[in-house]
Amino acid sequence: MSESSPNPIRIGTRGSLLATTQAGTIRDGLIAAGHPAELVIIKTAGDLSAAPVQQIGVGVFTTAIRQALTNHEVDVAVHSYKDLPTAPEPGLVIAAIPAREDPRDALVAAGGKVLGELLPGATVGTSAPRRAAQLRALGLGLEIRPLRGNLDSRLGKVASGELDAVVVARAGLVRIGRTDEVTEALDPVQMLPAPAQGALAVECRADDAQLVSILAELDDPSTRAAIDAERAVLTALEAGCTAPIGALAEVVESIDEDGRIFTELSLRATVVAEDGSDAIKASVVGPTERATELGRELAAELLDQGAKELL
Numbered sequence: 001m002s003e004s005s006p007n008p009i010r011i012g013t014r015g016s017l018l019a020t021t022q023a024g025t026i027r028d029g030l031i032a033a034g035h036p037a038e039l040v041i042i043k044t045a046g047d048l049s050a051a052p053v054q055q056i057g058v059g060v061f062t063t064a065i066r067q068a069l070t071n072h073e074v075d076v077a078v079h080s081y082k083d084l085p086t087a088p089e090p091g092l093v094i095a096a097i098p099a100r101e102d103p104r105d106a107l108v109a110a111g112g113k114v115l116g117e118l119l120p121g122a123t124v125g126t127s128a129p130r131r132a133a134q135l136r137a138l139g140l141g142l143e144i145r146p147l148r149g150n151l152d153s154r155l156g157k158v159a160s161g162e163l164d165a166v167v168v169a170r171a172g173l174v175r176i177g178r179t180d181e182v183t184e185a186l187d188p189v190q191m192l193p194a195p196a197q198g199a200l201a202v203e204c205r206a207d208d209a210q211l212v213s214i215l216a217e218l219d220d221p222s223t224r225a226a227i228d229a230e231r232a233v234l235t236a237l238e239a240g241c242t243a244p245i246g247a248l249a250e251v252v253e254s255i256d257e258d259g260r261i262f263t264e265l266s267l268r269a270t271v272v273a274e275d276g277s278d279a280i281k282a283s284v285v286g287p288t289e290r291a292t293e294l295g296r297e298l299a300a301e302l303l304d305q306g307a308k309e310l311l
């Protein structure tokens with residue numbers, strides 16, 4: 001992969017509009033930096049099955065793409081970071097975590113309604129146990145309905161009147177240009193997003209040194225710190241992307257005793273009983289360089305408060 005190579009960098013992606021848009025931003029970033037690049041569409045188990053993700057297993061969206069990378073069929077893989085299993089993949093490295101899109105969940109409700117305007121019995125579509133559990137814990141009497149398929153078909157269930165509302169990642173709607181349909185961006189105080197929601201993982205082979213350094217230019221250190229902290233919570237709780245666990249880290253500004261402004265990492269996390277009957281929440285703030293440790297510390301606190309019993 002030398003710079004004089006006529007071969008474009010091949011970027012493996014799922015074929016959905018969301019996936020190709022996400023991978024397209026990486027392709028465009030590489031081209032703008034002078035590195036020809038193209039997308040290669042790869043079918044994954046998650047695209048071929050309509051079953052709930054909890055049933056078909058972790059990694060349904062990523063395994064086939066990682067295989068193509070390992071087999072040298074593509075040079076780069078672009079994943080929604082939250083879909084990646086917590087275990088590292090031998091021989092591969094996340095060479096870039098670009099600046100994150102809005103991590104919050106979004107309500108898309110008929111009639112422009114916000115969450116507080118939905119009446120008991122209103123139907124809300126989501127298949128993520130994390131979203132279902134947090135919605136139930138609000139005590140609004142909402143009827144949670146299973147929901148899968150691409151973003152377009154999910155939103156279509158509100159437009160057609162089949163559901164009163166759906167909850168999806170706001171980042172997905174922003175990326176496909178449908179932010180207008182969001183009726184409420186859910187406050188993380190009520191609904192903590194999935195660890196790494198809204199972030200991309202740009203992966204390549206660990207021994208492809210030149211590509212590792214090219215991709216590093218797309219990395220956003222603040223996003224990387226946030227993702228490290230959020231994923232450390234998930235790893236320490238030995239849970240995956242379908243567990244009822246929310247986590248959100250943000251780089252925040254603080255003021256020291258001498259009035260100087262400095263930045264640190266603020267991390268919140270929750271473990272919720274699937275039926276919404278109980279929720280444990282905790283928060284921590286500390287140096288950005290200690291992102292992973294902060295995540296582990298917060299997980300330990302959640303475990304002290306009984307998280308294992310809820311999982």
Ligand SMILES: NCc1[nH]cc(CCC(=O)O)c1CC(=O)O
Nearest residue numbers: 080083168169171172197198199
């Ligand atoms: N699990 C599917 C998935 N993976 C990534 C996104 C959206 C984009 C993102 O969170 O980065 C979605 C859709 C959703 O959760 O609504």
